[in-house]
Amino acid sequence: MTPEIEQKLVELKHIYGPYSVTRVESMLLNEHTIDPLQRESRLILPGLSTTPWLSTSQFKPLHQLIQTLESSSSEIKSEIWSAIESNSDLLLPYVHYLGEQDDWSALYLYRNGEKNTAAKSILPASYNILENELANWLCPVSEMHFSILAPGASIKPHCDLCNFAINLHLAVDIPENCSITVAHETRQWEEGKCLLFDYSYLHEASNGSGQKRICLLMDIWHPDVSYAEREALVFVVKEFYKMMDN
Structure with missing residues (x-):
């Protein structure tokens, strides 16, 4: 725990109460x-x-x-396929700590603490959700993006950074023979439906079809x-990334 984090936690205790960030302290x-x-x-x-x-x-506030x-x-x-078919310059290789994959691409609506305003004109329905229903839920040190897995591609098993943010998927276009495995339990996406998992657990995905997933x-x-913990955790994650960069 850095002195900066310690000071931030003290400040939050004064605002929210002496036990407001106890779980954050235990985590650290x-x-x-x-x-x-x-x-x-x-x-x-x-x-x-x-x-x-x-x-x-399970969580009524998310309904x-x-x-x-x-x-x-x-x-x-419809709008993401229009972006793909027009070969939008907003489509990028997906960058992950696992490395960069040529067969895994992304179109970001939110990244590095900022909305991708360039996406608003080509993805209006998706961007509207970002600005409205998602506004109070999106973790500001994380992302919102379209994940596009090429035919035959796979994402190897890995754990993401934390458990206080969880991963919500909307299955947009799901061909046959696509699956996602979390903690050794494999499931399939159902097109047009959401699924939710804790991505701090070991997980992987594959596209065994001849089409994009x-x-x-x-x-x-x-x-x-x-809310007290959210404020503390955003600060902690930013400090964590600073230390990783040094």
């Missing part, structure tokens, strides 16, 4: 047990009601977001994370 002091399938994840907030796979019906995504799925599918991915706050 490694005072909790981590599942072996989260071994590569760096920041595990204790006490969250989480399992590798989460039900979209409006999920309903809007699913009811807009046809429009979202497209999902809209959103890194959202776990609903059990308080």
